[in-house]
Amino acid sequence: MSKLRTARLQRGKTLIETATEVGINFSGLSRIERGEQTPSPKVAIRLCAVYGVSLDDIYRPTSPAEDRAA
Numbered sequence: 001m002s003k004l005r006t007a008r009l010q011r012g013k014t015l016i017e018t019a020t021e022v023g024i025n026f027s028g029l030s031r032i033e034r035g036e037q038t039p040s041p042k043v044a045i046r047l048c049a050v051y052g053v054s055l056d057d058i059y060r061p062t063s064p065a066e067d068r069a070a
Contacts, residue, residue: 005033007051
């Protein structure tokens with residue numbers, strides 16, 4: 001599980017709620033959480049604020065070992 005998804009779930013937010021807060025559609029947010037899409041710098045900064053994570057957490061891919069541990 002990605003760090004972003006984990007952070008969202010820990011805050012008790014749905015994908016749709018979070019996407020609305022960030023100002024993007026939920027399918028785009030889902031792709032970002034799965035690592036299939038890289039957010040623009042503007043969206044990444046909004047994600048940092050909403051998720052309470054750093055830019056490094058957003059742009060650094062998770063390793064397979066991290067995914068298995070989550």
